[in-house]
Amino acid sequence: MNVRNCRKCGKMFNYVMGPFICPVCRDKGEAEFQKVKEYVREHPGATVNEVSDVCEVPVSQIHQWLREERLELAEGSAIILQCETCGAPISCGRYCEKCKRNLAMGFKEVTRAAAPKIEEPVINKNRDRDRMRFLNK
Numbered sequence: 001m002n003v004r005n006c007r008k009c010g011k012m013f014n015y016v017m018g019p020f021i022c023p024v025c026r027d028k029g030e031a032e033f034q035k036v037k038e039y040v041r042e043h044p045g046a047t048v049n050e051v052s053d054v055c056e057v058p059v060s061q062i063h064q065w066l067r068e069e070r071l072e073l074a075e076g077s078a079i080i081l082q083c084e085t086c087g088a089p090i091s092c093g094r095y096c097e098k099c100k101r102n103l104a105m106g107f108k109e110v111t112r113a114a115a116p117k118i119e120e121p122v123i124n125k126n127r128d129r130d131r132m133r134f135l136n137k
């Protein structure tokens with residue numbers, strides 16, 4: 001049994017997987033997320049501070065949900081996120097589509113370069129033709 005202390009409330013709980021948060025705190029966080037999601041859906045022009053005040057959720061938590069792509073900004077939103085690489089405006093996540101594509105291509109090149117080159121053995125199909133054969137063995 002894997003027992004841990006919750007990072008939010010400090011209570012002990014049976015840890016299975018995911019973040020070190022007890023089921024009670026996880027459910028509370030999910031309820032806060034749903035509250036924020038509904039408020040943002042009903043008030044698309046709201047600022048982060050306004051959403052934080054109305055929903056009683058820290059600004060840092062709202063930013064985390066945006067970076068995790070759990071929340072997405074509507075067009076014309078007062079909230080502005082920037083790509084961590086080039087600074088372009090984005091609606092959710094950490095990178096714009098162009099930078100995501102560049103990162104993916106970079107990862108493909110690195111894995112392709114790091115993969116060992118496997119040479120297939122050359123099989124001579126005519127090799128068996130010239131062998132001596134024995135009937136009683």
